[in-house]
Amino acid sequence: MAENDAPAAPAEAPQRPQIPGVIAPPAPDLKWMNAATERPPRVRELGPEGFTLAMADYGSYGLAPDIWPYENDTPRGAVPARDRGLPAPYTIYDKLDVWAESCAELYEAAIREQWKPATEISWSGIEPLAEHVEASLDQIYSNISEQAYNSNAVLLGWLQYISYGFHEVKLYLATQSFDHARHVEAFRKRALANGGGLGVQSPGFFNRTVFASFKFTEFVIYNNIIRTTFLLGLCEFGQEKLARSQADRQLFENTANDLRRHLVYGVEHLRYYGLQAGEQKRRNIRTWLDRGEVMLAADLKRDKPFREAVILASGDTVAAGKEALKDLRQRQFKRYIGALEAAAYRGREAHMVPTLKEMIETP
Amino acid sequence: MAVSQEMLAELRSEGEDLDLSWLDAPAAERGLRIAPGKRGLTLEEISTGTYGDIPMQSRNQSGRMRGAAPRGDAQQTQQMWPFRSSSWSQSAMLLYEEAVQRQWSSATDVPWAELPDLPEDLEYAMSQLCTFLTQVEFIAGDVPGQYAPNVSGEFFEVGLFLASQIMDEARHLDVFRKRALVNGIGLLQAGPGAVNLLTAQDFTEMASTLHLVGEGFVQSLFRMGEMFAQTEVDKRMFRLAAQDESRHVAFGVMHMKYVMETEPERRDEIHCYLDRMEGLLGAGSAQAGLTGGGETTEALAILLGGGSTEAQINEGYMKLMAIRKRQVNEYMHRLDVVGLGDRRQKMHPMMQMLLDPSKN
Numbered sequence: 039m040a041e042n043d044a045p046a047a048p049a050e051a052p053q054r055p056q057i058p059g060v061i062a063p064p065a066p067d068l069k070w071m072n073a074a075t076e077r078p079p080r081v082r083e084l085g086p087e088g089f090t091l092a093m094a095d096y097g098s099y100g101l102a103p104d105i106w107p108y109e110n111d112t113p114r115g116a117v118p119a120r121d122r123g124l125p126a127p128y129t130i131y132d133k134l135d136v137w138a139e140s141c142a143e144l145y146e147a148a149i150r151e152q153w154k155p156a157t158e159i160s161w162s163g164i165e166p167l168a169e170h171v172e173a174s175l176d177q178i179y180s181n182i183s184e185q186a187y188n189s190n191a192v193l194l195g196w197l198q199y200i201s202y203g204f205h206e207v208k209l210y211l212a213t214q215s216f217d218h219a220r221h222v223e224a225f226r227k228r229a230l231a232n233g234g235g236l237g238v239q240s241p242g243f244f245n246r247t248v249f250a251s252f253k254f255t256e257f258v259i260y261n262n263i264i265r266t267t268f269l270l271g272l273c274e275f276g277q278e279k280l281a282r283s284q285a286d287r288q289l290f291e292n293t294a295n296d297l298r299r300h301l302v303y304g305v306e307h308l309r310y311y312g313l314q315a316g317e318q319k320r321r322n323i324r325t326w327l328d329r330g331e332v333m334l335a336a337d338l339k340r341d342k343p344f345r346e347a348v349i350l351a352s353g354d355t356v357a358a359g360k361e362a363l364k365d366l367r368q369r370q371f372k373r374y375i376g377a378l379e380a381a382a383y384r385g386r387e388a389h390m391v392p393t394l395k396e397m398i399e400t401p
Numbered sequence: 402m403a404v405s406q407e408m409l410a411e412l413r414s415e416g417e418d419l420d421l422s423w424l425d426a427p428a429a430e431r432g433l434r435i436a437p438g439k440r441g442l443t444l445e446e447i448s449t450g451t452y453g454d455i456p457m458q459s460r461n462q463s464g465r466m467r468g469a470a471p472r473g474d475a476q477q478t479q480q481m482w483p484f485r486s487s488s489w490s491q492s493a494m495l496l497y498e499e500a501v502q503r504q505w506s507s508a509t510d511v512p513w514a515e516l517p518d519l520p521e522d523l524e525y526a527m528s529q530l531c532t533f534l535t536q537v538e539f540i541a542g543d544v545p546g547q548y549a550p551n552v553s554g555e556f557f558e559v560g561l562f563l564a565s566q567i568m569d570e571a572r573h574l575d576v577f578r579k580r581a582l583v584n585g586i587g588l589l590q591a592g593p594g595a596v597n598l599l600t601a602q603d604f605t606e607m608a609s610t611l612h613l614v615g616e617g618f619v620q621s622l623f624r625m626g627e628m629f630a631q632t633e634v635d636k637r638m639f640r641l642a643a644q645d646e647s648r649h650v651a652f653g654v655m656h657m658k659y660v661m662e663t664e665p666e667r668r669d670e671i672h673c674y675l676d677r678m679e680g681l682l683g684a685g686s687a688q689a690g691l692t693g694g695g696e697t698t699e700a701l702a703i704l705l706g707g708g709s710t711e712a713q714i715n716e717g718y719m720k721l722m723a724i725r726k727r728q729v730n731e732y733m734h735r736l737d738v739v740g741l742g743d744r745r746q747k748m749h750p751m752m753q754m755l756l757d758p759s760k761n
């Protein structure tokens with residue numbers, strides 16, 4: 039992508055149509071018609087998934103460089119302007135800080151799989167439940183809604199730092215935040231729909247940890263690996279052990295489906311970072327995992343309403359509920375360790391921080 | 402409505418270590434039973450009882466969502482805006498729900514396979530226009546994104562709307578990129594772009610510069626897509642994008658209207674933001690002249706005139722003036738709606754010239 043260095047056409051006296059009081063445009067120079075960019079093949083045939091981003095980004099258009107060279111909003115594959123104007127607030131120019139191989143596919147998949155909480159959940163079919171069961175479900179739904187709002191707010195704040203040239207990453211992240219937004223409202227709606235209301239807020243250790251991420255990969259570890267695996271474990275558990283209605287099942291199932299996409303992004307990004315970062319940066323991963331686990335454990339330990347809600351909502355007796363809570367923690371743990379292994383980060387089980395281990399073994 | 406004492410006693414006898422105070426004396430309102438309405442179960446419907454009390458001011462700096470029971474040990478972040486007027490828009494709930502219902506796919510909702518071959522100059526012009534659009538569209542995502550961390554759970558509907566706008570802008574970057582790449586031409590010349598919009602230091606400044614001016618002008622342009630779109634495929638693309646832009650503009654208009662009603666002392670301040678956007682501070686502004694840089698204007702003239710001969714380009718420029726006129730008049734209309742009708746006298750002279758006479 040060479041800069042377009044052709045000399046600017048000399049300014050000419052206005053000779054375009056005159057509108058009283060309006061400056062006429064200069065004579066066209068049409069230099070842009072010779073822009074030195076790649077000519078992709080004309081697209082004529084499309085599969086059932088239509089004209090996808092991966093298809094459109096043919097040849098050099100699809101190649102995200104290791105370091106993005108432009109500081110403004112130059113789209114990848116266009117000739118940058120000679121006068122590029124104000125550099126943007128972007129701070130992330132290294133591909134390894136944001137990249138995941140299948141961003142373009144995840145972006146299209148997210149759009150195909152978007153669901154509409156207002157109209158696609160069987161709200162009318164929810165039957166009244168015993169007070170303590172409804173209240174327990176609502177406590178769990180409040181927690182999911184709150185976490186999703188935190189994810190949405192923090193993720194959106196990161197967009198301003200990611201270079202324009204990594205457009206598939208930005209596009210994918212936009213879908214993830216829209217998923218978070220729908221999780222916020224969907225679970226809030228469920229908590230208010232059936233004679234209940236919202237529960238108690240979470241202790242917030244993890245929320246503030248997500249907020250306090252200094253690096254994007256750090257955010258991804260907290261949000262797309264730790265939080266997502268624990269939420270995914272909860273949704274999978276919820277489908278089997280918590281759901282009392284078709285609406286409940288749909289909520290857990292649809293959310294789990296979204297979370298699996300978020301997890302793919304997290305796993306792929308962590309793997310890429312782990313492989314591409316040098317020794318120094320690679321050590322960050324352990325620091326971030328330690329920090330995330332400690333903060334998660336602090337939430338789990340102090341969140342009595344949540345724990346008791348799981349016990350009351352998932353067993354016919356308190357004893358059975360306690361067993362179910364253990365089962366939930368095991369599922370979450372397996373999801374978490376499985377994700378790290380998929381990201382080629384092995385052996386975490388032996389190095390997990392003791393407080394989180396404790397919360398999983400004796401919840 | 403709390404759980405009966407018998408049930409609590411029974412649960413406590415089963416599990417002696419259970420606390421259950423959250424169940425015994427819930428601190429959040431309970432007993433709501435909200436059924437879906439005509440448009441499903443919407444945010445407006447669940448915004449009821451105490452859950453519908455949107456505070457004018459809030460000290461909630463934790464992650465607590467509006468209406469949820471607080472915890473004494475919840476941690477604070479001190480980065481949420483405490484005032485409702487900082488970000489609130491009366492239409493946030495409605496527009497968010499509409500956004501969810503009206504999502505579309507650039508991969509399958511635009512009939513790409515039906516795109517006919519056009520004369521080369523028109524294809525080049527379309528690719529140039531789409532290069533400009535793909536450049537600026539996601540700036541309209543980065544800009545609102547930067548404020549999402551400041552919107553507390555008390556005003557969460559604003560946060561949700563912002564997510565929907567950013568989703569829309571992703572699709573816009575993407576659909577125009579695809580349009581530039583589908584026809585065998587590719588992307589062409591980038592312009593100076595829209596990074597200036599990221600300098601907004603205040604949400605209302607953003608609503609003034611991005612929503613009211615920037616996206617407002619783009620919305621008018623897309624709505625006149627019939628004039629420069631050469632094919633049914635392109636017409637559909639601009640129609641779909643215009644629908645999304647209408648929501649973004651409406652959000653900003655309703656935010657500004659709210660600010661003008663509740664904080665009228667901000668009038669002069671807002672005029673300053675508009676001065677800047679209109680180019681009155683001396684720096685060049687895309688809005689006062691022709692949208693985008695020189696190359697995009699030329700591309701639009703070719704598309705509007707139907708070709709690149711001198712006569713066609715001249716005709717294109719004449720039509721472009723009609724588009725500018727409509728952009729400026731629709732801008733004035735938005736200003737009237739938000740309560741800034743006095744902008745008519747303060748507007749950049751180049752834009753003022755295009756204004757229709759005031760109706761009052």
Ligand SMILES: [Fe+2]
Nearest residue numbers: 538541570573
């Ligand atoms: Fe847009």
Ligand SMILES: [Fe+2]
Nearest residue numbers: 541616646649
């Ligand atoms: Fe927009």
